[in-house]
Amino acid sequence: MTQAEGRAAAGLCVSDGDVGIDDTDIARLRHVRPRHYGRILAVLLIVLFAGFLIKSFAEGQIDWPEVGNYLTWPTILMGVVNTVWLSIASMAIGIALGVACAIARNSPNPVVRSAAIFYAWFFRGTPVILQLLIWFNLALVFPRLGIAGVWDVRTVTVITPAVAALLGFGLNEGAYVSEIVRAGLLSVDRGQYEAARSIGMREMKALRRIILPQAMRVVVPPLGNEFIGLIKMTSLASIVGFNDVLRSAQDVYYTNTKVIELLIVAAIWYLIVVSVLSFGQGFIERRFGRGFSGSGRR
Structure with missing residues (x-):
């Protein structure tokens, strides 16, 4: 094939000197989309797997009308309420402790800084279920408080299952939140600190008015993810006798043997709560992301 023929085959215009080759209008060429066989195969596999799951749950020994009945069962609803308030209260404690610990990590006082480092190290390094058991059995170490x-009062009177769960989750979350907040503080340009000092702001006021609001853009996404993880983690509180939604479902199916139905009910409620909170997280992210490119509306 000559150079002129090659240019014509590629749809390029040829000069008058290229004898025997017609000009080709590239706009009239038929556009052929590439075939993505890998994508087609992936879609087929996903559809087949989804169909297999739907068929299995539809034909399995599941009493679906009972699932609908138990969604609003008083025991289940009380478990949902307990899960929600425990998650919110634990996260509030975790945020308060986490912010204080993150600020203490930057303290010039070596004792305060070391205490903050030890706190994060200890509670991040031990399992949550172990912390719950320690708090619930605190009376073995301190019989009275x-x-x-x-x-003066007996420890077993104060450390109820709810209090043990609140302390366990709250202190554990504080350790993780401290690292999230510390990352947010490090993301703020050093010049912001210097600008605050130049106008006479004290360190705590600068943190409250200038640094923390800017750090929230980085803090909110992982903090929201941590909160969602905490909601699911509250199911561990059943080990100390706290009636969360999973423990409530277990109490019901121990009496009526509707095991899978009650587990599906618990899963549905977890999905509902997490979905609602995920929507709220997105709203907060857009709120603190204003003024940054690609972050919500201006």
């Missing part, structure tokens, strides 16, 4: 002659 209080100040002699002023206030």
Whole structure:
């Protein structure tokens, strides 16, 4: 094939000197889309797998009307309420401790800085279920709590399953939140600190008014993810006798033997709660992401 023929085959215009070759209008060429056989195969596999799951659950020994009935069962609803309030309260404790610990990590006082490092190291290094058991059995170490002659009470009276779960999850979350907040503080340009000092702001005021609001853009996404993980992790509280949604479902199926139906009910409620909170997380992310390219509306 000559050079002129090659140019014509490629749809390029040829000069008058290229004898025997017609000009080709590239706009009239038929566009052929490439075939992505890998994508087609992946779609087929996903559809087949989804169909297999649907067929298995539809033909399995599942009493679907009972699933609908137990969705609003009083015991289940109480478990959902307990799961939600425990998650919110634990996260509130975790945020308060995490922010304080992250600030303490930057303290010039070596004792304060070392205490913050030890706190994060200890609670991140031990399993949550172990922390729950330690708090629930605190009476074995401290039989009584209080100040002699002023206030004194038995430890087993104070450390109920709810209190043990709240302390366990709250302190554990504080350790993880501290690292998230510390990453957010490090993301703020050093010049912001210097600008705050130049106008006479004290360190804590600069953190509250300038640094933390800017750090929130980086903090909110992983913090929201941590909160969603905490909601699912509250199922571990059943080991100390706390009636979360999973424990409530277990209490019901122990009496009526509707095991898989009650487990599906618990899964549905977890998905509902997580979906609602995920929507709220997206709203907060857009709120703190204003003014940055690609981050929500301006």
